[in-house]
Amino acid sequence: MKVRYLSAVLALGLFAGPSQAARFTVTIQNLTQGIYFTPLLVAAHDSATHLFQPGTAASASLQAMAEGGDLSGLSTDLATAGAVTETNPAGGLLAPGGAATTATLDTGSSANGYLSITGMMLPTNDGFVGLDAWPIPTTPGTYTVDLNAWDAGTEANNELINSANGGAPGTPGIPAAPGGDAGSNGTGVTTTETNGTVHIHRGVLGDTNPAGGVSDLDSRVHRWLNPVARVTVVVQ
Amino acid sequence: MKVKRDQRRWWIPAGLLAGSVLLAGCNHGSDSTPATMKRMFKVEVTNLTANQPLSPIAAVLHRSGYHAWQEGNAATVGLERLAESGDGADLLSEAQSDSAFLSKEAGSGVIPPGQSGSIQMEAAASDPRLSLVTMLVNTNDAFAGLDAVDLSSLAPGEQLTVSAIAHDAGTEPNSETAATVPGPAGGGEGFNADRSGDVDFIAVHRGVVTRDDGLANSALDQSHRFDNPVARVVITRLQ
Numbered sequence: 001m002k003v004r005y006l007s008a009v010l011a012l013g014l015f016a017g018p019s020q021a022a023r024f025t026v027t028i029q030n031l032t033q034g035i036y037f038t039p040l041l042v043a044a045h046d047s048a049t050h051l052f053q054p055g056t057a058a059s060a061s062l063q064a065m066a067e068g069g070d071l072s073g074l075s076t077d078l079a080t081a082g083a084v085t086e087t088n089p090a091g092g093l094l095a096p097g098g099a100a101t102t103a104t105l106d107t108g109s110s111a112n113g114y115l116s117i118t119g120m121m122l123p124t125n126d127g128f129v130g131l132d133a134w135p136i137p138t139t140p141g142t143y144t145v146d147l148n149a150w151d152a153g154t155e156a157n158n159e160l161i162n163s164a165n166g167g168a169p170g171t172p173g174i175p176a177a178p179g180g181d182a183g184s185n186g187t188g189v190t191t192t193e194t195n196g197t198v199h200i201h202r203g204v205l206g207d208t209n210p211a212g213g214v215s216d217l218d219s220r221v222h223r224w225l226n227p228v229a230r231v232t233v234v235v236q
Numbered sequence: 237m238k239v240k241r242d243q244r245r246w247w248i249p250a251g252l253l254a255g256s257v258l259l260a261g262c263n264h265g266s267d268s269t270p271a272t273m274k275r276m277f278k279v280e281v282t283n284l285t286a287n288q289p290l291s292p293i294a295a296v297l298h299r300s301g302y303h304a305w306q307e308g309n310a311a312t313v314g315l316e317r318l319a320e321s322g323d324g325a326d327l328l329s330e331a332q333s334d335s336a337f338l339s340k341e342a343g344s345g346v347i348p349p350g351q352s353g354s355i356q357m358e359a360a361a362s363d364p365r366l367s368l369v370t371m372l373v374n375t376n377d378a379f380a381g382l383d384a385v386d387l388s389s390l391a392p393g394e395q396l397t398v399s400a401i402a403h404d405a406g407t408e409p410n411s412e413t414a415a416t417v418p419g420p421a422g423g424g425e426g427f428n429a430d431r432s433g434d435v436d437f438i439a440v441h442r443g444v445v446t447r448d449d450g451l452a453n454s455a456l457d458q459s460h461r462f463d464n465p466v467a468r469v470v471i472t473r474l475q
Contacts, residue, residue: 033442208452219450226440
C-alpha cells in the first residue's frame, strides 16, 4: 500500500473501518510521458482478496493481464469474490497524460472496503500499474494515491516487440507499442527473469537504434520513473 | 530555426519546483489564529540528487484554485521558462495575477546537490497553500516542486515534511546535448519558446539516459541520473 505517497494530507487519521459502506468514484491519471495503459480494472473487494501481492508469485489471471492486457481472468476472480468492479473506464488505452474516471461505485452493505487497480503498461513485457487493497475511506472527501510500476515476474524482459504472440502468457515479447515509436530486430535484453514474484519494475533499458541493438524500445521514450499513475478517489 | 529568446543564465533568481508527492509529517493541531493575522512560514528545500543543482526556488502562497502545473496539461510559459532555464520570474508573475494569489518569494541562489536553501514567506489568510518550483538544471526541461500543499492546519511551531519528485515540462525534447542543457554539465541554451518535438504536456520525468548509457550526443554522464524523490521540503510555521 502506498500510504507513503498519500497526498491528501487532511485525510490522515480519517480511515475508518473498511467494512463500512461507501459511494465513490475513482480517477486514474497516466503520469508517464510515453507509456500506455491497457484497459484498467478497478475493483472494491473484501479484505481477503488481492489481485497481486508484492513478493508473491503472480496468479495466472494476473499474468494474463500483465503480459497481454487480458482482464477476463481477474474479472472472473473478482466476481467469485463478490467484488464491485468496473472495467475499462478509459474506453480503451489510457494514453500518456490522459485520465479516466469510473462511474460511481457503491460498496453498499458489503465488506468490499478495499480498492485495487491493475492495467498493463505498454510497451513492456509484463509491467503493470497497480494498487493493492487500499482501504477505502468512508469519510467524504478527496483522497490521492500515487501508483508505482510493477513487474509481474512472469516473463523475461527481453524488450522485443512480438505483435503476433507477445501478449500470450508464457510467450516472450511485447504485444504492441501503441505510440508507434518502437524499433525492431533487437537481439533481446535478457532471456531470464531473476525474480519470479511481483516486484517493483526496474524500468526498461531501451537503446537508440530503431533497427537493431539489444532492445526494440527507445531509451529516450519508453523509460519511466515512479510514480506512473495518480489515483484520485472521491468519497461521497 | 528556433527563436533564441533567452539566456544561459539558469542561475538567476527563480523558482523551484518540485514534485507533487506529498509526505505528511506533522500532526495537524488545532489552530485558532484569526484569519487576518499574518502567518509566517520557513520553507527549506534540500537537494537529494547526486549531481543536479536546483535553480533558485520560486514559491507562492495562495488559496485553493491555483496550480503552478498540472500533470497532463500543457505548461504555462512561466513554467516552461523555469523548467528550461531556471528563471522563475515569469512563473511568479503569472501566479501574482491569479485570483488565489497571496504572496510570492524567490530563492536567493542555486541549491547544490546535498545542500539546502530556505526562504521565508507570509500571508494573512487562514487557508494558505504552498506551491513551489525549481529546475533540475542539468536537464532539458525537468522541474520539481510542490503543488498546493495545504498549510491551513499547521499550527505555530509545527512542521510539515514533503517529498518532491521530478517532472518533465514537455516543452523541449530531452536531447541532453550540451547546446540545450543550461546547467554546468552543458552550459547551453536556457529558455526557448519552441515546443515542437516534445509532447507539450506535463508528466513525471522518465529520467536522463546519459552518454554512459548509450545516448551518444548526451552531455550528461552517469552522475546526472536521478530517481525520485529529488528534493525534500520542510515547511515550518514560525508564527
